[in-house]
Amino acid sequence: MPSFIEALKSQVGRKFLTGITGLLLVFFIIFHLMGNLAIFGEPNAMNEYSKFLHSLGPLLWVARAGLIIAFILHAWIGISIWWNKRKARPQKYKVYSSKGGPSKQSLSSRSMAFTGIVLLVFVVIHVNTFALGDTETITVAGEQYSDLKQLVIDTFANSALYTFGYTIVMILLGTHLGHGIWSAFVSLTMRSKKTSAIVYTVGAIFAVLLAVGFLFIPLYIYFAGGCEAALISCN
Amino acid sequence: MKLDSQEPSGPLEDKWNNHLQDIKLVSPNNKRKYNIIVVGTGLAGASAAASLAELGYNVKSFCILDSARRAHSIAAQGGINAAKNYPNDGDSVWRLFYDTIKGGDYRSRESNVYRLAQNSNEIIDQAVAQGVPFAREYGGLLDNRSFGGAQVSRTFYARGQTGQQLLMGAYQAMMKEVHSGKIEYYPRHEMLDLVMIDGKARGIITRDLVKGEINKFEADAVVLCTGGYGNVFYLSTNAKNSNVTAAWRCHKRGAAFANPCYVQIHPTCIPVSGDYQSKLTLMSESLRNDGRVWVPRKKGDDRPPNEIPEDERYYYLEEKYPSFGNLVPRDVASRNAKLVTDDGMGVGETGKAVYLDFRDAIKRDGIDTIRSKYGNLFDMYENIMDENPYEVPMKIFPAVHYTMGGLWVDYNLMSNVPGLFVAGEANFSDHGANRLGASALMQGLSDGYFIIPYTIGNYLADHQPDDLTTDHEAFSEAAKTSEDQLQKLLSIQGDKTIIEFHRELGKIMWDKVGISRSKEGLEEAIEQIRELREEFWTNVRVPGEMTYYNKYLEFALRVADYFELAELMAIDALDREESCGCHLRDEYQSDEGEALRNDEDYSFVSAWEYQGVNGKLKTKLHKENLEFEFVELKQRSYK
């Protein structure tokens, strides 16, 4: 009988961890997207949301720590799977193609390592730009807020590179989740063929919605022009 | 050579139990001092290796394929018989025994066959406990179906993959013992010779098929479970690697070969389509439960089958055998297929096929019922023939399937060579001149699980473990013989390929030593085999070298042995001047064209002693008389 840690290191254990952490990250980005969409709300809604999160204090740190651990584990196992796969087939096929039919192999499933690594790099830049970026402090109705919304608008409105880079990464995120959401459920032992088919479709739709939700914001800001845009009202 | 069948005396139903009480035992502590070699990992080999290892013997298991799990038992489709009488249709051990001995046309030992029927029930218990997923009824209990040659439903089955599932059970049991260390496992090893010391079997010579090396292994007993020799016909339902070499080499070392001419031709196979054909595919006999066999009454009728009206169809089995109909035994069905095609009523491009029609069954039971019963077989047929059997009748023709003959063994399954045991299809013991459907799996497992493990102790108890090693000169002598033969084959570098020779040999055998035989034809066959064999040894081209993986070298070696066996088969068929079971001599038929036995003169087992090959095969016949104390010999009738 292996110890619990040994069991987690097995193929099954690692996929279990990948699945759990993956789903956790999906929940996180759903919340993240909801926060982002606040940009279209009341002029100060996004900043209020940000301030609310910061006001959680230790709780926020627990959440952050959890996220960071999940993220690192997910990435680490993902990279190790990619590494194992290279070791497991040192000599590649000259010709290789999927047989179709019940196969779930797709551009999405084949590019998990690539999209994952792009997302990893992206997250570092992303956190650096927004979470650690310089924001101005503004006062609204007697309360002080750091103006995250303005930082977002400025970043995308003024930089084609950032806007389109962000857009591409969000497409890759959608690609990652297209296989990832369903795969996580299979790794977490979903067995029924019927359920599996439903989860696959719902997962793919979800992936598209998340990606579109995320990439709509920078594109809109860039083309519609930040605070002047119809859907955005600034302080 | 002395043949002593070692049959126990007493009432038929008590023979085996009495024997078990009488035979000697090896104590648990002593068992670990004995080494046993098991060659082959089919049902008999895997079950014997597992059971012997469980008892505590040190077992070495050899197989020619890359894994024990691929042995050809895996291809058995239909089922396995047992006398459980679950359907409450009046079955019993006696009936299974009687059907088997009658099906074999009274050319097997009563005592052996009765023991087989007795063991049948335990085999089912064993397999179920191992997790073999036999078909079940809604209530969760085991289901049965009927098979040729029986009027009760006693066949247990696992869809169309019964052999696969039983083999997995035995293979897994064997791998468990590999894990425990009691079995040393040698896949991709081919046995080339039996090593004899002081008149006893004491080891084998093998070739490591990957490295090409010749290896030596010593043992206190050798159990040969290497299957049948149907591939002597080139085209058969046997797997491409099934061969007679191990058994034939034992024969050359002194083991008698019994009834070599008893070859079963299976009636329901997919017909030959061209010269490139490498093997024939069997369609399970269970198809005859619902399919109706027919040919057009008019010779050369080339209308599509569905356009031929009912009254112009000749349901020859139903007409000739009203009580068994399409479920007559295999030999009867095959012979009749040959008769109608010889009469010009055959169908298909070559005229060498008959129809197996499911139209009426589909009308009666619905397409879904038929699909659930035979779906995988129908798919297989459509894949090969490119025709939909739900709509167009299948075309089938007989093909060589199983060999009832094999190395002679006594009641303990020991050959006349002390220490050499033979189990499964490789021995001759239980099926007489014809094997009933669903009996091969039963025999292989009965031998391996429930006979050899007991009877080998009886031999070993009298054989003290010694410190024999493979340094003994008998090993180097045998190894050198094998190596020389391989070198010789490689050195010929003639013009004809191994397959060309094998195909030619097969044609001689099919035409003259096949479904029906005649004195004239057999004499011609013997001449032709000899000539072709001479040519083989001067004109064969074997590619590559012996020091690495070389499949065609393996084939060359096996074909060389077929050439000798083929002659023995023809000699045996010529010697047996009667018809019985699958052995039909044109000269000995009833007015209705049924096989006519001659119990007066031929109620014996022909056991042949090898005396060398020099242009001709020199061989000597020994007879083991068959005594029938408990059954009355009758002309078989399935009418």
Added chain:
Amino acid sequence: MSTMTIHLKIWRQKNANDPGHFEDYTLDEVSEHMSFLEMLDVLNENLIKEGTEPVEFDYDCREGICGSCNLVINGRAHGPKHKTAVCQLHMRNYSDGDTIVIEPPRAAAFPVIKDLVVDRSAFDRIIEAGGYVSVKTGSAPEANLIPIAQDVSNESFDYATCIGCGACVAACPNSSAALFTGAKLAHLNLLPQGQPEREKRTIAMVDQMDKEGFGDCSNHGECEAVCPVGISISAIAEMRKDYLKAVI
């Protein structure tokens, strides 16, 4: 009967240490009724007559049940047809003038022995680790004492039909053996007979699979698509469930 000309690009490799290379062959008068392996037989006959070494490939039963054959044809294990082993594939699936690339299953756990022949003994070792119900010969109870609901028996059977050919590994982008291992576990773990050893078996077989150097399963599902008997990837989820239950 129509015949075709087929161009072949076949992997040739003397032994495990040889780097290997592709060789081109052209075969005329290929009948559409030939099986794929019979087409290779004919090629080999020609090669032998020319005095060159024939192409080695594994085969035995040629009726899709022994699991010996396992070629990767134009990048697909067992060729283009679903639920069909390469020995059951017929040349009517190809057309005159086609070029066919034939490679061995490529996986570190399946080292090449020669040409298209690989060593799949890793599968034996996975079974050896626990793929059985321990029942000594002679100790089994009466068969009908263990009733098994028909649907349970059927589901178990679906997994038991695995022929151990290794196409799942060959086709998996990660060279994972999860389908093979999962199928045997699901076969035995679903049955009442398999319960006493369920946990031990699951842990031992997963552990052995890891040791053999197969890749991880990333749920591509390609294994199910190439499986000649169509075993569902539900087997893998069954394996995961049983493993997690066993270790938690």
